[in-house]
Amino acid sequence: MTASWQPTASIETLRERARLLAGVRAFFAERGVLEVETPILGQGGSTDVHLVSLASLARTDKGQRRLWLQTSPEFHMKRLLAAGSGSIFQLAKSFRDGEIGSRHNIEFTMLEWYRPGFTLAQLIDETTTLVANVLPSFAGPVVHYRYRELFHTYLAVDPFTTSIETLRTLAAERGQMSANALTEESRDTCLDLLMSMVIEPTLGQNELSVVLDYPASQAALARRHQDADGEWVASRFELYLNGVELANGYDELIDAEEQRLRFSEDNAERRRLGLPEVDVDEQLLAALDHGMPESAGVALGIDRLIQLALGKARLEDVLTFSTANC
Template sequence: MSDNTWRPTASIAALQQRADLLSRVRGFFAERQVLEVEVPVLSRRATSDPHIDSITALCNGDAAFLATSPEFGLKRLLAAGMGDCYYLGKAFREGEAGGRHNPEFTMLEWYRCGWDDRRLMGEVGDLLGETLGISTVESVSYRELFRRQLDLDPHTASDSALRNTAERHLDLSFTPADRDECLDLLMSHYLEPRMGGGITLLYNFPASQAALARVVADETGRPVARRFEAYVGGLELANGYWELTDAEEQLRRFQADHRYRGAHKLHVYPFEERLVEALQAGLPDCAGVALGIDRLLMLAGGYRRIEEVIAFPIERA
């Protein structure tokens, strides 16, 4: 054999940079007295998110699933009284491959009790600034970004106005299915590439994109999702929430996800009812955020593709 597929795709220098980055991240949280914890990466429950698929495994003869994020386990710990904590380790998502994706990847996720999304945005900016050496941080609302770049209010624009805007600015070979798909396409293909080289913290997303975040009224009285995303140079690095603590609303969202998946002929996984039970027991008021370590390393080291920072991506695993 002479194809050398036994070799890592990342250079030794890149792997040394990875070790240094992980050490710096752990030091960041040690200084702030945030505890590192472990949660299962193999579970009988899976994601309900319609836009993410779990990787299925076989465990003791029954189906199990590799965790798409540590979120459910961390929230169960929070409800048990753990306090501020973080997870730094592997997560897995089916069908994620490409220049910025690998089915197995490294995720950092942390929670701050008594904080909201605005306060956590500041800490995300601090972490990114320290690890990337960037001092420029801009916080901008989802509405303001769309108004600035597209002269469009994403919360009040009609479905037809959003569709027309997407068709006018993007080279589409299909018609977007709904307003959220229009917004996602405009964000990923038009707005993100126009972000500057500094840190951009985008907040107050449409209520329809709340996921596991609270929905509250903004300064105009419009319901918005209290979640945020962090970008550097148009590359999305982190997604954070002012966390939902209402057990009934959490169950409703899980059930809505299942209906969506069924209606769109997507696989319907068993959802994490133990998270609902944890919320019933009492999840503390908190904010949480997940950050992609592989992408962070790509930016820190000037790498263009994810396989340059992973020893053995799926093609060589």
């Protein structure tokens, strides 16, 4: 991959990309979901410990301010929901520093939409219908899995009850890390490694796989509930096709106090890990204080879906210019 002025996608691919995006817009227009455009820059950023945000210094009417480049359009879109927008969708440029690879680019396009009044199950249906629309040749079934069940099937451990020592040993071994690389690591890091290295490659083979009931500690901005086994789990789903994670959906957290707590827990974890803290989005919290309708929302990596639809090996094959030659 040499640096070049040339686009990384062929012009023919860009035509196909435009056709697929027109299909996505038609899908939402038919369902009465409003297309919106929210700012890429925000005064608050994502506190998510595992995302690295880019920021920019801007001269604003309040003087020089650090503005964050969004890692997803979530916060602005939730403020629209609180303001009474009803169902909305967006194709939004998003930024995650350091994420470069065959399925990652620092700057990428997120398809994100919110459905006030939808249950998570209704949103899963809508998401899989959309994916099937974009991939007309795909005829496979939609199969639901519980996070716990996947760990039982592929690793013979329980993500909730197996001891941390056992998980560390197993994760280092199956994840091809050195034996003591994980001795200090949390349960979630071990589970993330096993999920990424062992389970994900098996998902979405001739089917659309929906994964449900993630551990409550991995709820991010989703609500939590008790599952059939009495475990606290995240009200969240992930969608996989061909071993590729395509979408992440939530029964959205709308409780301002709980949201405030999760932001401050994230920043506390950031301090513990020596990572920079991120300015909390006070305006999102104010919007939740005002009241956001109960909603289900999902973020889908549209570049990846286009990559799969067109059978391209690398994400950059469907981007005009990848970060490497932007």
